[in-house]
Structure formats: structure tokens, C-alpha cells
Amino acid sequence: MKLLIPGPVTTRPEVRAAMAQDLAPWDNDFRPMYASVRERVRAHAGGAADSHVCLVLQGCGHFATEAAVRTFIPAGGRILIPMLGAYADRMARLAREAGRVVVELPVNQLVPLDPALVAAALAADPTLSHVGVVYSETGSGVIHDAAAIGAVVHAAGRRMILDAVSAFGALPFDVSARPELDALVFTSNKCFEGMPGLGFAVGRIDRLLECQGNAGSWSFDFADVYAQTARSGPGSFRFTPPAQVLAAFEVALDIYDAEGGQPARLARYMANRNALYDGVVALSLQPCLARAVQGPIVMNVHAPDDPAWNLQAFVDALKARGYLISNFYNTPQPSFRVGLIGAITPDDMRGFVAAIDQVLPEIGVRHRGPARQAA
Numbered sequence: 276m277k278l279l280i281p282g283p284v285t286t287r288p289e290v291r292a293a294m295a296q297d298l299a300p301w302d303n304d305f306r307p308m309y310a311s312v313r314e315r316v317r318a319h320a321g322g323a324a325d326s327h328v329c330l331v332l333q334g335c336g337h338f339a340t341e342a343a344v345r346t347f348i349p350a351g352g353r354i355l356i357p358m359l360g361a362y363a364d365r366m367a368r369l370a371r372e373a374g375r376v377v378v379e380l381p382v383n384q385l386v387p388l389d390p391a392l393v394a395a396a397l398a399a400d401p402t403l404s405h406v407g408v409v410y411s412e413t414g415s416g417v418i419h420d421a422a423a424i425g426a427v428v429h430a431a432g433r434r435m436i437l438d439a440v441s442a443f444g445a446l447p448f449d450v451s452a453r454p455e456l457d458a459l460v461f462t463s464n465k466c467f468e469g470m471p472g473l474g475f476a477v478g479r480i481d482r483l484l485e486c487q488g489n490a491g492s493w494s495f496d497f498a499d500v501y502a503q504t505a506r507s508g509p510g511s512f513r514f515t516p517p518a519q520v521l522a523a524f525e526v527a528l529d530i531y532d533a534e535g536g537q538p539a540r541l542a543r544y545m546a547n548r549n550a551l552y553d554g555v556v557a558l559s560l561q562p563c564l565a566r567a568v569q570g571p572i573v574m575n576v577h578a579p580d581d582p583a584w585n586l587q588a589f590v591d592a593l594k595a596r597g598y599l600i601s602n603f604y605n606t607p608q609p610s611f612r613v614g615l616i617g618a619i620t621p622d623d624m625r626g627f628v629a630a631i632d633q634v635l636p637e638i639g640v641r642h643r644g645p646a647r648q649a650a
């Protein structure tokens with residue numbers, strides 16, 4: 276089965292096989308493995324050992340985003356969140372429920388965010404200490420220019436938290452070039468193509484030291500994760516980790532490096548994007564985004580305007596052919612969503628397009644155009 280969803284993604288057999296062992300996380304064989312994974316991830320993010328650190332939290336991306344918000348913004352502190360889509364909404368909810376004040380910046384979700392809007396919002400409200408940005412908005416499929424937005428945050432003397440969960444590993448990001456960045460947040464199971472279960476942040480050591488005691492939560496505190504590193508070494512976890520997921524992640528990193536790292540991964544995902552975009556257009560289906568703004572992570576395609584259209588029937592028929600896509604709507608108008616990431620290739624995309632062509636008549640869909648034109 277190919278998982279064509281934006282996480283957890285299709286993985287390679289070698290990655291899954293690394294899970295098939297018993298591991299003791301406090302054992303002296305495991306600790307150096309964990310420490311080396313952290314160093315490798317920090318290096319991929321462009322961080323130097325004396326300024327930056329890779330911190331790992333058990334669990335999903337939401338946990339890591341919540342921990343970043345709690346750690347770097349004091350209780351009652353104020354964060355500007357450009358409302359880019361579903362994941363910006365989620366960051367806002369995590370921050371609010373953690374007792375931070377969210378100021379929402381409404382934006383056009385179908386195009387990359389204009390950094391000038393962020394600059395203006397920050398200039399208008401000096402009480403905002405942070406900006407929370409989603410690099411690749413999984414709701415829309417649009418990629419936002421994290422470095423350019425960071426530059427205006429830096430110019431305004433504020434700080435940034437970047438949800439790069441569906442971006443990092445494929446889209447470039449260099450933490451050393453972005454002094455305003457408090458946390459680059461991502462997980463094991465998206466563009467690094469590992470198993471789900473680990474949340475990561477790469478952040479600055481000086482900021483982690485300044486932010487001890489902010490979190491108001493022992494579990495969701497990256498400053499405490501850092502304190503543990505300082506106390507007990509970089510191979511130690513505070514609480515029981517998903518040790519097998521970490522072993523699988525190490526193999527996934529080896530594959531990532533062997534493939535050619537970030538540029539190679541981005542090139543493969545772009546090729547997946549192009550194969551799918553061309554393929555669905557050739558079938559008379561219409562992607563929700565214009566080609567120029569369609570990112571290489573996830574693509575929404577307008578549902579055909581035919582009374583026979585039924586998303587679950589479509590998903591089930593595709594699944595019978597070996598392709599699994601999301602079975603819920605992610606856009607205001609009906610669409611189906613396809614992940615472009617994971618251990619999949621343009622040939623997989625072409626096979627998937629051929630399967631769509633067979634499945635639509637099978638479920639009785641004759642008219643393939645969208646109900647309404649995209650904005």
C-alpha cells in the first residue's frame with residue numbers, strides 16, 4: 276500500500292525493519308545512537324554545536340509545537356499568528372489553551388504570505404513578542420517564505436516559532452542565518468520518512484537558558500529537555516522514549532544522506548508534484564491551487580461536479596488498487612487531498628493517476644470538472 280497522505284508517510288522497508296528489536300533506552304549502546312541522531316539533525320538544520328541544539332520530545336508534531344510555544348513565550352505573552360490555514364489554526368488553539376495571547380492576522384490562504392503584512396502587524400502592536408508561522412501549510416499546500424518572514428521579524432526585534440513539520444527535510448532552512456528563530460519544529464514521520472512518534476525542535480542554547488521556567492508544564496518544556504541534556508548528557512531522555520522509532524529514524528537519516536539530503540529530497544517531491552499536477556489536469560480534473568503556488572508537499576484537487584461523486588467510495592476504490600488518500604475534506608469546497616511526500620516517486624504518481632482514471636467511471640462519475648472555479 277502506498278500512503279499518499281501528508282503524514283505518516285510511506286516508509287522504506289529498511290526503516291520499518293529497524294523497529295523489530297527490543298531496546299533499553301538507558302543502555303550504553305542506545306545513548307550514543309540517540310546523541311548522534313541529535314547531532315546529525317542539528318547539522319541538517321545548519322546549527323553549530325556551540326550555539327544550537329536539537330531537542331527531542333516523545334509524540335507528535337502538535338506536542339512539539341505546544342512545547343515550543345510554552346517554552347519560548349512566557350504565560351500571558353503575545354504571539355502574532357498569520358492565519359494561513361488549518362495548521363495555523365491549530366497553533367493558535369495550542370497557544371490559547373496554554374494561556375498565551377494569540378493575535379490573529381487574517382490573510383489570503385491561497386498565496387504565499389507577504390512578509391510586509393507581518394511587518395505592519397508588528398509595527399502596529401509593540402506588545403507582540405513572537406510570530407508563529409507555518410512553513411508548508413498542509414491545509415492549503417502553499418509554501419510560505421520562512422526566511423523572508425523571519426527577516427521582517429528580526430528587523431522588528433521580535434522572535435519566531437516555525438512549524439516546519441511538513442517542510443523540514445525537504446524545504447531548505449538554515450537556523451544559523453535566522454537569529455530571530457526560537458524553534459524550528461518538525462517530526463520523524465514527514466519529509467525525513469521515518470516512523471511517527473518523535474517531535475523535534477532545533478533551537479538556540481542561549482534562548483533555552485533564558486526560558487527556563489516559562490513552560491508551566493513539565494512534559495511540554497523544551498528548556499527542561501535541554502536542562503536534562505546539560506545534566507545527564509545528550510544521550511539521555513527524561514521519560515521513556517519510543518526507542519524503536521528512534522532506531523528507525525537513524526536508518527531513515529542514513530537513507531536521507533545517501534539520497535543526497537535536502538536538495539535531492541526536494542527534487543524528488545517536486546517531481547512528484549509535477550507528475551501529479553500534469554496527470555490530474557490531463558484527466559480533466561482541476562487542482563485547487565494555481566501551478567505557480569502549488570507546493571511539493573500536499574495537493575488538493577477539486578472534486579468532480581457529478582452527483583455520483585462520493586469521497587469515501589473514491590478512497591475505497593483507490594485503496595483496492597494500492598493507493599491510500601485522506602477520506603475527509605480539507606478545503607471549504609469538496610476536494611481530495613494527495614500527499615506528495617514519503618518514499619514515493621513520480622512513477623508512483625503516474626500509477627496513481629492511472630488508477631484515478633479507472634476508478635472514476637467505476638464509482639459512476641462522468642463529469643470531472645469542479646463545481647466552481649478556484650479563486
Ligand SMILES: *Cc1c(COP(=O)(O)O)cnc(C)c1O
Pocket residue numbers: 281282335336337338362409411412413438439440441462
Ligand atoms: C502534520 C503536521 C503537524 C503535526 O501533526 P501531528 O499529527 O501532531 O504530528 C503540524 N504542522 C503541520 C504543518 C503538519 O503538516
